[in-house]
Amino acid sequence: MSPPADSNPDAASAPAAAVVTDQDVFALAQQVARLGQQLETEREKRATAETHETEATRLLHELIDKLPIGISVTDADLVVRAANSAFFHLMGLPQDQLKVGDPLEKFVRYSASKGDHGPGDPDEVARAWLERVRKTPAQKVEWGHPSGRLLEITRTLHPGGGFTTIYVDITEHRRRELELAKAKFDAEQANRAKSEFLANMSHEIRTPMNGVIGMIGLLLDTRLNAEQREYAEAVRTSADALLSVINDILDISKLEAHRVELEMIDFDLVEMVENAVGLMSGKANEKKVELGVFISPALRHTFHGDPTRLRQILLNLVGNAIKFTEQGSVAVDVALAENSPTEGTPMVRFEVADTGIGMSSETCAAVFQKFTQADSSVTRRFGGTGLGLAICRELAELMDGHVGVESVLGAGSKFWFEVPLAIAASAAPKVARAAPAQLMGMRALVVDDIEMNRRIMSGQLNSIGMQAEAVADAFFAIAALERANARGEKIDLVLLDQMMPDMSGINLAQRIRAMPWGADVKLILVSSAVDHANSDHAHGAIDAVLVKPLRQQVLFECLARVFGTEAPADQVAAAPSGQRAARPLHVLLAEDNKINQQVARAIICKAGHTVDIANNGEEAVAAVRGGSFEAVLMDIQMPVMDGVQATSEIRKLPAPACNIPIIALTAHAMVGARQQYLDAGMDDYLSKPLSPAALLQKLAEIGAKLQDDAPRAATGQPPAPAMPPIVNPEIDMTALEALRASVGADFDALFKTLLGAVADGIASIDELLQGGDLRGAGREAHNLVSTAGSVGAGTVGELARRVENAAKVGDGEGCLYALVELRAAFARVRRPLRDYIESAVASNRPQNRPAQASAA
Numbered sequence: 001m002s003p004p005a006d007s008n009p010d011a012a013s014a015p016a017a018a019v020v021t022d023q024d025v026f027a028l029a030q031q032v033a034r035l036g037q038q039l040e041t042e043r044e045k046r047a048t049a050e051t052h053e054t055e056a057t058r059l060l061h062e063l064i065d066k067l068p069i070g071i072s073v074t075d076a077d078l079v080v081r082a083a084n085s086a087f088f089h090l091m092g093l094p095q096d097q098l099k100v101g102d103p104l105e106k107f108v109r110y111s112a113s114k115g116d117h118g119p120g121d122p123d124e125v126a127r128a129w130l131e132r133v134r135k136t137p138a139q140k141v142e143w144g145h146p147s148g149r150l151l152e153i154t155r156t157l158h159p160g161g162g163f164t165t166i167y168v169d170i171t172e173h174r175r176r177e178l179e180l181a182k183a184k185f186d187a188e189q190a191n192r193a194k195s196e197f198l199a200n201m202s203h204e205i206r207t208p209m210n211g212v213i214g215m216i217g218l219l220l221d222t223r224l225n226a227e228q229r230e231y232a233e234a235v236r237t238s239a240d241a242l243l244s245v246i247n248d249i250l251d252i253s254k255l256e257a258h259r260v261e262l263e264m265i266d267f268d269l270v271e272m273v274e275n276a277v278g279l280m281s282g283k284a285n286e287k288k289v290e291l292g293v294f295i296s297p298a299l300r301h302t303f304h305g306d307p308t309r310l311r312q313i314l315l316n317l318v319g320n321a322i323k324f325t326e327q328g329s330v331a332v333d334v335a336l337a338e339n340s341p342t343e344g345t346p347m348v349r350f351e352v353a354d355t356g357i358g359m360s361s362e363t364c365a366a367v368f369q370k371f372t373q374a375d376s377s378v379t380r381r382f383g384g385t386g387l388g389l390a391i392c393r394e395l396a397e398l399m400d401g402h403v404g405v406e407s408v409l410g411a412g413s414k415f416w417f418e419v420p421l422a423i424a425a426s427a428a429p430k431v432a433r434a435a436p437a438q439l440m441g442m443r444a445l446v447v448d449d450i451e452m453n454r455r456i457m458s459g460q461l462n463s464i465g466m467q468a469e470a471v472a473d474a475f476f477a478i479a480a481l482e483r484a485n486a487r488g489e490k491i492d493l494v495l496l497d498q499m500m501p502d503m504s505g506i507n508l509a510q511r512i513r514a515m516p517w518g519a520d521v522k523l524i525l526v527s528s529a530v531d532h533a534n535s536d537h538a539h540g541a542i543d544a545v546l547v548k549p550l551r552q553q554v555l556f557e558c559l560a561r562v563f564g565t566e567a568p569a570d571q572v573a574a575a576p577s578g579q580r581a582a583r584p585l586h587v588l589l590a591e592d593n594k595i596n597q598q599v600a601r602a603i604i605c606k607a608g609h610t611v612d613i614a615n616n617g618e619e620a621v622a623a624v625r626g627g628s629f630e631a632v633l634m635d636i637q638m639p640v641m642d643g644v645q646a647t648s649e650i651r652k653l654p655a656p657a658c659n660i661p662i663i664a665l666t667a668h669a670m671v672g673a674r675q676q677y678l679d680a681g682m683d684d685y686l687s688k689p690l691s692p693a694a695l696l697q698k699l700a701e702i703g704a705k706l707q708d709d710a711p712r713a714a715t716g717q718p719p720a721p722a723m724p725p726i727v728n729p730e731i732d733m734t735a736l737e738a739l740r741a742s743v744g745a746d747f748d749a750l751f752k753t754l755l756g757a758v759a760d761g762i763a764s765i766d767e768l769l770q771g772g773d774l775r776g777a778g779r780e781a782h783n784l785v786s787t788a789g790s791v792g793a794g795t796v797g798e799l800a801r802r803v804e805n806a807a808k809v810g811d812g813e814g815c816l817y818a819l820v821e822l823r824a825a826f827a828r829v830r831r832p833l834r835d836y837i838e839s840a841v842a843s844n845r846p847q848n849r850p851a852q853a854s855a856a
Helices: 022-066 085-091 104-113 122-135 171-200 202-220 226-256 269-279 281-286 307-323 361-366 376-382 388-398 451-462 474-487 505-514 552-562 594-606 617-626 643-651 673-679 692-705 733-770 774-790 794-808 812-844
Strands: 070-074 080-083 139-144 150-157 163-169 265-268 289-295 302-305 328-336 347-354 402-407 413-420 443-447 467-471 493-497 522-527 544-547 586-590 610-614 631-635 662-666 684-687
Touching: 022 085, 070 085, 085 163, 104 122, 202 226, 226 812, 265 269, 269 281, 269 289, 269 307, 269 328, 269 552, 269 733, 281 289, 281 307, 289 307, 289 451, 307 328, 307 347, 307 388, 307 413, 328 451, 361 402, 388 402, 388 413, 443 451, 443 474, 451 467, 451 493, 467 474, 474 493, 474 505, 493 505, 505 522, 522 552, 544 552, 586 594, 586 617, 594 610, 594 692, 594 733, 594 774, 610 617, 617 631, 617 643, 631 643, 631 692, 643 662, 673 684, 684 692, 733 774, 733 794, 733 812, 774 794, 774 812, 794 812
Parallel strands: 289 328, 443 467, 443 493, 493 522, 522 544, 586 610, 586 631, 631 662, 662 684
Antiparallel strands: 070 080, 070 163, 139 150, 150 163, 265 302, 328 347, 347 413, 402 413
């Protein structure tokens, strides 16, 4: 029975069955044919690509196989997965016995069986070799193959394990290197032969030149008309210039040929080192770099050696240290070397340590080599030729010593040299130069934020028997003082650095004085900036002021004064000839040149006055503003603020500071200068080089106006022994005798310092001109005018003025011509001046004392 019509509701809506026609079948067949054709085309392309890839791979393998460089690839399981023919050839491996896919151990065992890796059982040798490879899979070594080839083997790691090794035959390359080294050695030998020839010619060249110069000198002493004298002077100038050039060439040749002669004389090591370091204090202060020097008490002897060469090395090392130190400190330590013999000739070690840019180990290895610039970028930045350290090495070796360096890049360097120095036969240890015995056992505290300064000052105090403790700042100092007071252990002395973070030395001194027990502590301010403007007016807080770098003898004498003890007998200086000041004054000296400071200080102090120093006009104004000075000696040309500007600022201060007498100091003593400086607010002026008599006369006039008490009686000291005059028209005997009479017993040391400063000034001018720095050369020449005049070298001062004037107008050629004459003039007067100082020393020496040669 059929279902009802409405039992399947979807039946009516179902589509009719699709009808496939012949056309549809044909279209489908065409589509299939096209897809088949596309598949065939793609298959052909893929086959072509695979063929190309196979060909490229074959070509690459063939190329690698033909390379002269051996290549092998080893996987993480130490199986050789690839190797070219050069690898088998260079390593001497047979390709019929060893092949790619073999373990690396099989290759190594074969080489070991031939003895390529040394004697021993091949299995044991191979096992040990593979163990090293596992521990250090990446390395670069040179290996001498038993066949005679030298191979450079470089092994690099794969990220997923394993490594690639490259073998390069460097036999021929190394042979050429050896040939070049031999050629270089032969060239150096030839150059040395040339240098020795020039050095040997020294006598033959100098003899006729000295004859020319000597005869011209005699000719100039005769009666000549103006024209003849002009011609003769021109000949002498040219001869001096030629001799100067010859001397330079011969000195260089002698150094290269190891023919430099040493001057073996007796000298004071402490004095030599401190004077040399003192000459560099100006450059250190300009860069705000702390400069300190410590000399072991064991070296307080008179030594026998060449102080000039030692000083040359030391100046070079200290100068380099300052040059390459932007901030921090430079420390000079002199002591007996660790390997110094206990008997015989001591070995003295000089160390110069800095906190500068430092050097890499590669640079340290080459820094003492000739004609080697360790880093051209550093050389361009800091200047220099790169020959100074090589010269230091040669000079040290010439004295049977040696040099060295320790450095860390970015963390400073320590250069050192050791030389044997014999103790002078007649010299006993200079115990008398130490501080008085009353200071033995006293307790001292050193306060300085620079570790180098703490170490040096503590060492100097400990060396005289004091018990020194050092702290880094004012707060630690106060704590140390309070602890000592609580324990009943009195601290007798505090050395205070002025420039410290958080609290200055002056402020710390005032804090100490405010403590219940602070009045009994002696306080000495120590500063490298010489800015002691506040030291005298800190309400009496400071007992004395010292200047860095701190000299041992200056410290000892200061301690003797502060503690009211007598200085050792051999330190009591005779008063200068003539009377001491009737009215001692407290004088402020505003002067930027360290040598001029030293000269003026010696003259003024010997007359009984006291002196504070300001390095520029700004410091001078600050000093007068807060101080109790009675006179100001004001240099005209100073950095930061010149003398005229400083005087103007002082005159604006409230009374009584604005009324202080101000005397101008200038090297330009021109007509009308006095009125010019009076108009600028100054009371008078003195020309440089300073005349001691004129300077003391000016101070006496100021003292007379301030005189409250009756004039003191004359000291009654006998005048300095009369000296035979120097018969030389280029030497001002009046200036020499005036300086000698003014500074008394200190004349010897001061004169040597001044004479050395003249030589250093001429050398500095030469260096600055060679570097194209006309302005710097002019400044150096300006300073040289007064320094040369102080030692009576008037002609040298005049020629320095010519250099200065030429530099001002940018005349570089004129500077060079004047410099040649300047050096010749100094050469003419240096020996007579040294003879004069020898005679002066001998005249002041007791008759039973053997004379010693001068080290000036």
